[in-house]
Amino acid sequence: MSEFTFLFRGRATSGSPEEMQKHMEKWVAWFKEISAKGQIKDPGHPLAPTGQTVTGKQKIITDGPYVEAKDLVGGYMLVEAKDLAHAVEISKGCPILEAGGAVEVRPIEQLTL
Amino acid sequence: MVAALTRVFGVHNLALAEDVVQDAFCRAVEVWKFRGVPENPSAWLMATAKHRALDILRRQRTARIFAPELERLLESEWTLAPVIEEVFAPGAIKDNLLRMMFSCCHPRLPEAAQVALVLHILCGVSVSEIASAFVSAHAAIEKRITRAKKVLATSKSLFDALDPAQFSARLPAVHRALYLLFNEGYHGASAETVVRMELCREAMRLTAVLLDHPIGTTPVTYALAALMSLHAARLPARVDAAGNLVALCDQDRSRWDQELAVEGMKLLELSATGSELTEYHIEAAIASVHARAPRMDDTDWEKVVSLYDTLMTIRPSPIVALNRAIAIAQNKGPERGLEEIGSITDADRLAKYPFYSAALGELELRRGSHETAREHFGAALALARNPMERRFFDQRIGACERGGAQ
Numbered sequence: 001m002s003e004f005t006f007l008f009r010g011r012a013t014s015g016s017p018e019e020m021q022k023h024m025e026k027w028v029a030w031f032k033e034i035s036a037k038g039q040i041k042d043p044g045h046p047l048a049p050t051g052q053t054v055t056g057k058q059k060i061i062t063d064g065p066y067v068e069a070k071d072l073v074g075g076y077m078l079v080e081a082k083d084l085a086h087a088v089e090i091s092k093g094c095p096i097l098e099a100g101g102a103v104e105v106r107p108i109e110q111l112t113l
Numbered sequence: 114m115v116a117a118l119t120r121v122f123g124v125h126n127l128a129l130a131e132d133v134v135q136d137a138f139c140r141a142v143e144v145w146k147f148r149g150v151p152e153n154p155s156a157w158l159m160a161t162a163k164h165r166a167l168d169i170l171r172r173q174r175t176a177r178i179f180a181p182e183l184e185r186l187l188e189s190e191w192t193l194a195p196v197i198e199e200v201f202a203p204g205a206i207k208d209n210l211l212r213m214m215f216s217c218c219h220p221r222l223p224e225a226a227q228v229a230l231v232l233h234i235l236c237g238v239s240v241s242e243i244a245s246a247f248v249s250a251h252a253a254i255e256k257r258i259t260r261a262k263k264v265l266a267t268s269k270s271l272f273d274a275l276d277p278a279q280f281s282a283r284l285p286a287v288h289r290a291l292y293l294l295f296n297e298g299y300h301g302a303s304a305e306t307v308v309r310m311e312l313c314r315e316a317m318r319l320t321a322v323l324l325d326h327p328i329g330t331t332p333v334t335y336a337l338a339a340l341m342s343l344h345a346a347r348l349p350a351r352v353d354a355a356g357n358l359v360a361l362c363d364q365d366r367s368r369w370d371q372e373l374a375v376e377g378m379k380l381l382e383l384s385a386t387g388s389e390l391t392e393y394h395i396e397a398a399i400a401s402v403h404a405r406a407p408r409m410d411d412t413d414w415e416k417v418v419s420l421y422d423t424l425m426t427i428r429p430s431p432i433v434a435l436n437r438a439i440a441i442a443q444n445k446g447p448e449r450g451l452e453e454i455g456s457i458t459d460a461d462r463l464a465k466y467p468f469y470s471a472a473l474g475e476l477e478l479r480r481g482s483h484e485t486a487r488e489h490f491g492a493a494l495a496l497a498r499n500p501m502e503r504r505f506f507d508q509r510i511g512a513c514e515r516g517g518a519q
Contacts, residue, residue, distance in 0.1 A: 028195045043188055
């Protein structure tokens with residue numbers, strides 16, 4: 001078993017409250033499903049679109065992540081899967097895909113010194 | 114509300130759940146004083162408790178273990194709010210009640226503790242009210258509940274009532290607890306009439322919740338519900354205007370709740386499937402014979418006696434034997450009844466039961482032995498557990514004296 005990080009990009013921010021509610025329900029259902037299969041290592045959290053970025057030696061602080069909405073990381077999660085193909089397979093159930101978002105599946109790199 | 118909160122916090126955090134509810138009520142008192150009572154007070158309380166729960170879950174996310182089966186979902190903001198929403202949704206409240214009900218009927222708890230716990234947690238009955246309903250000391254009930262909660266806490270996760278295998282394993286204990294709860298209200302020794310009616314109503318409400326759930330809808334549950342409805346139908350006539358107990362034979366049957374009786378008959382019919390015959394079936398059937406008789410003389414006593422015969426084979430007890438003897442007396446005369454009472458094997462277990470002496474008294478009175486009857490009612494009076502019973506036996510003694518003077 002290996003660990004993968006799912007980065008969820010783009011988030012459904014528009015839509016009626018009913019649509020949002022439906023979307024959340026799908027999200028919970030997906031969570032329950034993969035959680036029951038023991039595939040969640042750490043459920044992670046959603047991330048607010050605001051914040052600040054600290055850059056370089058000078059530690060320059062800029063407001064916000066300043067990327068296009070579709071590229072914005074909206075949350076993360078740690079998943080356990082056999083291999084990358086399996087992890088990708090798991091990500092296909094994510095409701096964010098139906099809302100026009102993307103899941104970036106990234107293996108955890110084991111650094112060797 | 115406690116049931117919903119316990120669902121998220123876990124059984125071992127029952128105290129926390131109770132605190133949150135308490136808190137919500139305190140906030141209500143404060144806020145409503147200034148802004149007035151909101152349009153939907155219970156929804157307001159629910160929302161307040163919900164917010165408080167979210168607060169606690171966020172603050173103590175890592176410090177505490179909450180309901181293990183929900184842990185993953187409570188850990189993450191992805192799912193926290195939606196899951197809380199789900200647990201507090203009107204449909205889920207019933208599931209939570211059911212889960213809590215089954216949790217209270219933990220096999221390691223004595224039946225009396227299960228009943229006390231159901232009353233306290235599910236019906237919100239205070240310790241002193243429970244103490245008065247069970248005629249025991251406040252401290253004793255408090256201890257019983259505290260001890261019971263400790264036993265519950267060892268299980269951590271709420272009983273998963275929705276798992277069919279576990280469900281049917283514990284269902285008999287739940288039936289029993291609801292039955293005892295109802296009986297406590299119906300025959301119990303409490304002084305307060307109001308509390309007693311309340312216990313019956315709560316038992317019926319919880320049985321209805323059970324019936325409402327697909328896996329709780331078994332013939333036995335139907336039988337239990339039938340039994341409660343048929344007995345409850347007689348409640349209005351059981352006590353007269355002056356608050357005195359009225360024996361079945363003297364009840365004004367026009368005061369019986371016909372709607373409940375019909376409902377009970379319907380439930381009894383629904384219970385008549387499958388192969389399992391329980392004491393609830395038989396007791397409901399006996400109650401239905403009474404309900405069908407518009408006058409005491411119309412009662413099919415032969416049927417009642419044969420039902421008691423069956424009951425004696427399923428669940429023999431001196432009380433059942435006593436009731437059977439009384440039915441025989443109705444059918445074949447007081448002498449035969451007295452013979453039957455005389456042949457009850459473990460009658461010594463009835464020594465403290467006032468209605469044992471009272472039954473003897475009634476039959477002696479009926480066959481004209483007023484003096485013996487009077488003695489028996491005197492014994493019953495000495496054993497009476499509340500003013501209502503005392504007045505009842507007093508009145509019977511009066512009847513003996515009048516009869517003797519004639």
